[in-house]
Amino acid sequence: MIPTLDEGGCIERTVRRALAGGAEVLVVDGGSGDATRERASAAGARVLVAERGRARQLAAGVEASRGEVLVFLHADTLLPERWRPAVEATLSKPDVSCGAFGFRFERVPGQRLGFALAFVEWGARLRVALLGWPYGDQGLFVRRSALEAMGGVPQVPIMEDLDLVSAMRRYGRIECLALPALTSPRRYLRHGPLRTMLRNWAATAAWACGLDRARIAAWYYQTERAIPRAAAAAGTTSEASRS
Numbered sequence: 001m002i003p004t005l006d007e008g009g010c011i012e013r014t015v016r017r018a019l020a021g022g023a024e025v026l027v028v029d030g031g032s033g034d035a036t037r038e039r040a041s042a043a044g045a046r047v048l049v050a051e052r053g054r055a056r057q058l059a060a061g062v063e064a065s066r067g068e069v070l071v072f073l074h075a076d077t078l079l080p081e082r083w084r085p086a087v088e089a090t091l092s093k094p095d096v097s098c099g100a101f102g103f104r105f106e107r108v109p110g111q112r113l114g115f116a117l118a119f120v121e122w123g124a125r126l127r128v129a130l131l132g133w134p135y136g137d138q139g140l141f142v143r144r145s146a147l148e149a150m151g152g153v154p155q156v157p158i159m160e161d162l163d164l165v166s167a168m169r170r171y172g173r174i175e176c177l178a179l180p181a182l183t184s185p186r187r188y189l190r191h192g193p194l195r196t197m198l199r200n201w202a203a204t205a206a207w208a209c210g211l212d213r214a215r216i217a218a219w220y221y222q223t224e225r226a227i228p229r230a231a232a233a234a235g236t237t238s239e240a241s242r243s
Helices: 011-019 036-043 054-064 083-091 115-131 144-149 160-168 186-191 193-208 213-233
Strands: 002-004 026-029 046-049 069-072 096-105 140-143 173-183
Touching (some): 002 036, 036 046, 083 140, 144 160
Antiparallel strands (some): 096 140
16 A cells, blocks of 8 residues: 655556565555656556545555555555565464564665665664664555554554554564665655654654654654755755655
8 A cells, every 4th residue: 555646756666566466556646746646557556546644545545455464655665576475474473463674775776875875774773673663664564453453544644654553562563574675765865864864763752752743744844845945055956754
């Protein structure tokens, strides 16, 4: 299940990799202005349209889906090639309610990752090892029965992934796999890898302290918009979500 908004540049690869596991793939679009829906459909996904907002889009996808196991995926994250056996093996353990893949940036052939992005990968591994908090860009997979028991995808303006993982602990263990999903580094490169990681950690700390979610979202998205403006004012350019 993939929530999208203007992801025409990457959605086809993401859908095809997910379909390679033999599962139904739902793309839930929040009103894209590009060719996201058409490209997702051409790649083989079932496409739905829902009110914009990742949590709302995921909830719409859950309602329309049929499987007992649900995988929540970002549009720029590629599942491992043999993702389905890994998911099935993990959820075959009766004490596991939810799982996630490892976090790894997708590599460009012939190019080194660079220190900053490598440090972000290390930070993600440390976060999972110490706190057991995987983010949505790691590909979360859950039992439908547990998701329904907790009341569905938490309807919050930001950090629904951490709410989901936190609530799932009431129904079983969270297992984080070493097998990595591959996430595009585009957002980190656009805003600066270390700056983006620290901003994400600050939002996570605010979440852990129970601060008002609307205030966290307002701050997070305001800083996200401010960073490109600052880069443009300095005469710089950059190319390529929370970790």
